[in-house]
Amino acid sequence: MPAENDGNPAARVAAGLHPAHNLWRLRRYLRPFAAEFVWLLVAGLAGTAAGIAVPLVVQRVVDGPVARHEPAGLIQLGVLALLLGVAEAVLIFIRRWVQSSSAVGMEAALRADVYAHLQTLPTSFHDRWQSGQLLSRITSDLSVIRRFLSFGVFFLLLNLTTYVVVVALLVHLHPALGLLVAASAVPLLLISRRFGRHYHAASRRMQDQQGDVATLVEETAQGLRTMKAYGRGPELAARFAGGARTLHDTGVAKGRLLANTSALLDLVPNVTLGVVLVAGAAAAARGALTIGELVAFVSLQLMLIWPVQSLGWIIANGQEAATAADRVQEVLDTPPQIVDAPNALVLPRHAVVGRLRFERVSFRYPGATAPVLREVDLTIEQGETLALVGGTGCGKSTLLSLVPRLHEVTGGRITLDGHDLRDLRLDSLRRLVGVAFEEPTLFSMSVRENLTLGRPDAGDDEVRAALALAQAEFAYDLPWGLATRVGEQGLSLSGGQRQRLALARAVLGHPALLVLDDPLSALDVHTEALVEAALRRVLRSSTALLVVHRPSTIALADRVALLDDGRITAIGRHSDLLATVPAYRALLAAEPPAGEPPPAASTPDGWGLVRS
Numbered sequence: 001m002p003a004e005n006d007g008n009p010a011a012r013v014a015a016g017l018h019p020a021h022n023l024w025r026l027r028r029y030l031r032p033f034a035a036e037f038v039w040l041l042v043a044g045l046a047g048t049a050a051g052i053a054v055p056l057v058v059q060r061v062v063d064g065p066v067a068r069h070e071p072a073g074l075i076q077l078g079v080l081a082l083l084l085g086v087a088e089a090v091l092i093f094i095r096r097w098v099q100s101s102s103a104v105g106m107e108a109a110l111r112a113d114v115y116a117h118l119q120t121l122p123t124s125f126h127d128r129w130q131s132g133q134l135l136s137r138i139t140s141d142l143s144v145i146r147r148f149l150s151f152g153v154f155f156l157l158l159n160l161t162t163y164v165v166v167v168a169l170l171v172h173l174h175p176a177l178g179l180l181v182a183a184s185a186v187p188l189l190l191i192s193r194r195f196g197r198h199y200h201a202a203s204r205r206m207q208d209q210q211g212d213v214a215t216l217v218e219e220t221a222q223g224l225r226t227m228k229a230y231g232r233g234p235e236l237a238a239r240f241a242g243g244a245r246t247l248h249d250t251g252v253a254k255g256r257l258l259a260n261t262s263a264l265l266d267l268v269p270n271v272t273l274g275v276v277l278v279a280g281a282a283a284a285a286r287g288a289l290t291i292g293e294l295v296a297f298v299s300l301q302l303m304l305i306w307p308v309q310s311l312g313w314i315i316a317n318g319q320e321a322a323t324a325a326d327r328v329q330e331v332l333d334t335p336p337q338i339v340d341a342p343n344a345l346v347l348p349r350h351a352v353v354g355r356l357r358f359e360r361v362s363f364r365y366p367g368a369t370a371p372v373l374r375e376v377d378l379t380i381e382q383g384e385t386l387a388l389v390g391g392t393g394c395g396k397s398t399l400l401s402l403v404p405r406l407h408e409v410t411g412g413r414i415t416l417d418g419h420d421l422r423d424l425r426l427d428s429l430r431r432l433v434g435v436a437f438e439e440p441t442l443f444s445m446s447v448r449e450n451l452t453l454g455r456p457d458a459g460d461d462e463v464r465a466a467l468a469l470a471q472a473e474f475a476y477d478l479p480w481g482l483a484t485r486v487g488e489q490g491l492s493l494s495g496g497q498r499q500r501l502a503l504a505r506a507v508l509g510h511p512a513l514l515v516l517d518d519p520l521s522a523l524d525v526h527t528e529a530l531v532e533a534a535l536r537r538v539l540r541s542s543t544a545l546l547v548v549h550r551p552s553t554i555a556l557a558d559r560v561a562l563l564d565d566g567r568i569t570a571i572g573r574h575s576d577l578l579a580t581v582p583a584y585r586a587l588l589a590a591e592p593p594a595g596e597p598p599p600a601a602s603t604p605d606g607w608g609l610v611r612s
């Protein structure tokens with residue numbers, strides 16, 4: 001399976017795997033519940049045995065006490081039939097009771113594993129996969145699997161056993177008629193096989209479409225304000241309606257397939273029953289069969305109707321579970337690419353000086369033809385702050401993402417105090433690096449939990465210091481202070497507030513390296529000045545790499561590197577670059593490119609220019 005597996009079912013079909021292959025691979029999740037499952041089966045089989053015994057008792061009643069007019073024997077056998085009925089009811093209750101707990105436990109274990117695996121997958125995996133597809137896999141697909149592994153498999157075994165035992169009894173009662181009933185299994189098998197093949201494809205289509213609809217809903221929820229602002233609500237509604245209609249049509253087609261097959265499956269035992277009734281009555285009239293045997297035969301045969309009727313449902317459920325298992329395994333089979341090397345190092349914070357070096361670093365996104373970064377050489381000395389500037393899309397954010405190893409370099413290496421980052425343990429590296437992205441994501445949890453995401457052990461003092469530094473003390477004034485739950489992505493907070501909380505999260509506990517993507521972009525002038533002053537203090541004790549989109553943030557940096565088309569084309573002090581590098585000047589002042597006259601408004605230190 002290629003690492004860049006994108007969930008395309010065609011890949012699986014081409015691989016020639018049996019549809020149930022992936023379902024079989026999930027059997028280990030049933031193992032903890034094996035004892036329960038055995039009890040379940042024992043209770044189920046005992047219940048069925050009690051049910052099967054009732055017609056046999058009825059046969060004795062009809063051929064014995066009824067035929068011989070003996071009321072005493074009638075009471076004995078009647079009580080026995082009653083006891084068998086009660087036993088069957090009790091056993092069915094026990095089975096249902098056990099069934100519910102084991103099924104849910106299995107689903108929870110599988111869901112926990114899929115979620116944990118998602119955490120280990122690289123950012124590039126999440127870039128490629130629609131979140132709705134992941135959502136539908138971790139919710140509805142797992143429920144489908146749970147239903148089949150608990151109910152489907154159980155009823156398949158129970159019904160098969162019932163079928164075999166009842167048919168054997170029928171053959172014993174009347175071999176010719178019994179064999180006729182046994183022969184009815186042939187059309188049943190043919191119908192089931194054909195149905196299974198068609199239903200498998202329909203299930204996959206439907207489950208993928210469910211994922212697409214989930215993606216649409218998720219995108220709408222996230223981008224609602226933008227869509228409304230641009231008046232695109234009707235288009236979005238139409239897009240959603242289109243997706244929902246496709247899903248509806250697939251669902252209807254699938255339902256019809258099941259309905260048609262169920263009707264065919266129903267027909268077989270009913271036709272057989274009709275033939276048995278006529279032939280049985282004739283045999284009874286000839287004296288080849290007693291009335292009691294005929295009653296028992298027909299009663300037993302009626303017991304086959306439910307197993308046959310449920311066959312369609314079980315196959316449908318099994319096919320859905322097989323496709324759900326395919327979809328879940330597509331996630332589980334994607335190997336985590338960024339993992340700890342054997343014997344990876346743990347660097348304690350106090351042992352880190354904080355010298356960061358990029359040595360001929362190149363990076364290309366998976367599937368992209370051209371690299372985003374080409375042979376980048378850059379050294380950031382201990383305690384130094386380096387600002388990275390460059391035109392939009394030149395690779396600044398990509399370069400930052402390489403430091404906490406969200407993406408892995410595809411050429412060259414990055415070292416921290418001389419250690420290749422790939423030789424460090426990921427958890428150790430990520431504790432050393434404080435990161436704030438351009439889009440400050442806050443999770444649906446309390447402010448405190450959001451702040452201590454990377455350092456759950458941080459004390460109150462550390463949290464207070466980080467909030468003070470990021471000028472984010474407003475958090476204490478929220479309705480429940482730091483316990484206030486901020487909405488999904490912190491939507492209930494302003495952009496500036498979110499950014500300050502994200503900054504506080506990054507600087508919490510004075511990380512050795514700070515990697516900040518335009519940390520002051522969403523702040524008003526007053527707050528910006530305060531955060532800038534506070535940040536300046538932190539930057540003195542950490543090595544920092546800042547991406548700067550706004551010229552004013554350059555004031556925080558000791559040196560500036562100009563990134564152009566994936567290469568560092570100039571590096572130095574801001575004022576030196578301003579004086580000597582026309583492309584730099586052009587970028588900051590949005591003036592015409594190199595070769596054209598410089599702006600008249602520059603001041604000797606250059607700051608007038610960048611602050612304009």
Ligand SMILES: Nc1ncnc2c1ncn2[C@@H]1O[C@H](COP(=O)(O)OP(=O)(O)OP(=O)(O)O)[C@@H](O)[C@H]1O
Pocket residue numbers: 124127365368372390391392393394395396397398399549
């Ligand atoms: N996940 C991704 N997969 C593939 N290509 C990507 C991905 N993210 C970014 N790119 C591409 O890599 C290039 C650099 O993107 P990057 O976000 O690093 O630029 P940037 O300099 O930070 O841009 P900006 O200043 O607009 O934020 C762009 O051409 C972009 O299209």
